[in-house]
Amino acid sequence: MQQEITIPTYLADDFFLYLENMESLSDPENPELLGNYLKVLSSQLTQESAIFSGLIDQLAMAITPSIRVNSKELAKVDLSTEPQWSEIKPFVGVHAHARATITELMTHSEQDLKTAVLLNHFYSIYDATPLSSVEKTDEDEESSYDFDEYDNQY
Numbered sequence: 001m002q003q004e005i006t007i008p009t010y011l012a013d014d015f016f017l018y019l020e021n022m023e024s025l026s027d028p029e030n031p032e033l034l035g036n037y038l039k040v041l042s043s044q045l046t047q048e049s050a051i052f053s054g055l056i057d058q059l060a061m062a063i064t065p066s067i068r069v070n071s072k073e074l075a076k077v078d079l080s081t082e083p084q085w086s087e088i089k090p091f092v093g094v095h096a097h098a099r100a101t102i103t104e105l106m107t108h109s110e111q112d113l114k115t116a117v118l119l120n121h122f123y124s125i126y127d128a129t130p131l132s133s134v135e136k137t138d139e140d141e142e143s144s145y146d147f148d149e150y151d152n153q154y
Helices: 008-024 032-047 056-066 086-090 095-106 109-125
Strands: 067-069 094-095
Touching: 008 032, 008 109, 032 056, 032 095, 056 067, 056 094, 056 095, 056 109, 067 109, 086 094, 086 095, 086 109, 094 095, 095 109
Parallel strands: none
Antiparallel strands: 067 094
16 A cells, blocks of 8 residues: 655645656656756756755755665654754765765755755655556666765765
């Protein structure tokens, strides 16, 4: 049976923008569209860490290729009220190429980074499709990245 996911109120607006963007770029006729767009956003973020200031949904998309959230463990944390970054940080793995960018975000935009990570977390466990059409996720693709495993370094 599919578990119902409740998006906390403090994330709702940003989450639904993020969800809409991700779904609109997930085109079965052009499967590379989303991946290419995420690479462009990630590249822009690497060049200027403040580029998505105030655009949390875009920041969440930009960090998607660079982080891995241990959603299984993070789901055990009470997220009904907004947590502190220190409560989320232990569940985030950062790809080696993105360490400087993520560190910069932690220093200057910790709140935005935390929210973007939470958007990624909820998106990974959110399934808007009916049970009959649930498909396999991209977890196999993710596992090919060389991430620092949830080492509390970031």
